[in-house]
Amino acid sequence: DQQVKQNSPSLSVQEGRISILNCDYTNSMFDYFLWYKKYPAEGPTFLISISSIKDKNEDGRFTVFLNKSAKHLSLHIVPSQPGDSAVYFCAASGRANDYKLSFGAGTTVTVRA
Amino acid sequence: KAGVTQTPRYLIKTRGQQVTLSCSPISGHRSVSWYQQTPGQGLQFLFEYFSETQRNKGNFPGRFSGRQFSNSRSEMNVSTLELGDSALYLCASSYDGMKNTEAFFGQGTRLTVV
Numbered sequence: 196d197q198q199v200k201q202n203s204p205s206l207s208v209q210e211g212r213i214s215i216l217n218c219d220y221t222n223s224m225f226d227y228f229l230w231y232k233k234y235p236a237e238g239p240t241f242l243i244s245i246s247s248i249k250d251k252n253e254d255g256r257f258t259v260f261l262n263k264s265a266k267h268l269s270l271h272i273v274p275s276q277p278g279d280s281a282v283y284f285c286a287a288s289g290r291a292n293d294y295k296l297s298f299g300a301g302t303t304v305t306v307r308a
Numbered sequence: 309k310a311g312v313t314q315t316p317r318y319l320i321k322t323r324g325q326q327v328t329l330s331c332s333p334i335s336g337h338r339s340v341s342w343y344q345q346t347p348g349q350g351l352q353f354l355f356e357y358f359s360e361t362q363r364n365k366g367n368f369p370g371r372f373s374g375r376q377f378s379n380s381r382s383e384m385n386v387s388t389l390e391l392g393d394s395a396l397y398l399c400a401s402s403y404d405g406m407k408n409t410e411a412f413f414g415q416g417t418r419l420t421v422v
Contacts, residue, residue: 199350227407238312238398238413239351246408284350288407294339294364296407298351 198222199287201299209307214272216302218285225287230270233282275306312401312414320420326387329417331399333380339405340382342374345396357382358405389421
């Protein structure tokens with residue numbers, strides 16, 4: 196059962212514009228959310244995270260928004276750069292499974308010059 | 309410092325065989341997690357080890373097993389391989405495996421079952 200869903204398999208955006216990636220979850224026990232970025236032939240690398248006690252976390256060009264009532268989070272990348280072209284995974288963890296991350300299927304972002 | 313090392317990088321096995329994958333975590337990290345990545349499925353959690361003990365296990369059949377050694381290196385074993393086991397197997401290490409502790413992934417082992 197896919198508890199974390201990324202319904203958009205791909206996203207194409209022009210360099211300099213905003214990229215918005217969406218993620219939905221079904222498990223109300225999740226209280227910590229993360230975004231990972233993956234280039235081909237490399238392992239995922241941590242990008243940004245947010246705890247359920249917050250609704251926004253910002254790190255440079257990356258901002259994650261959490262809407263607990265809608266069980267929805269999004270990642271905003273502003274401005275998008277060619278080096279941002281990668282697969283982005285949303286992940287979640289919760290009180291019942293501290294040592295386990297549940298991942299979405301990923302969204303492939305392509306930044307056009 | 310050295311990152312997470314997974315060996316081998318690529319493997320081709322025949323149905324029914326077994327395979328062992330290895331993961332060397334970052335020095336000082338005591339938690340190692342394993343994930344299976346298949347197209348369209350994202351990363352599926354297999355299991356997590358901390359100080360040689362399995363603390364959590366995903367929904368995979370008993371053919372998938374693992375262990376961790378005293379130096380924190382971990383191995384994952386898949387017995388009686390099936391075509392559907394073809395995937396990228398990733399391991400991640402972190403200091404304590406807690407959700408708010410950053411996990412670092414290796415490059416993965418690409419397993420192909422023919």
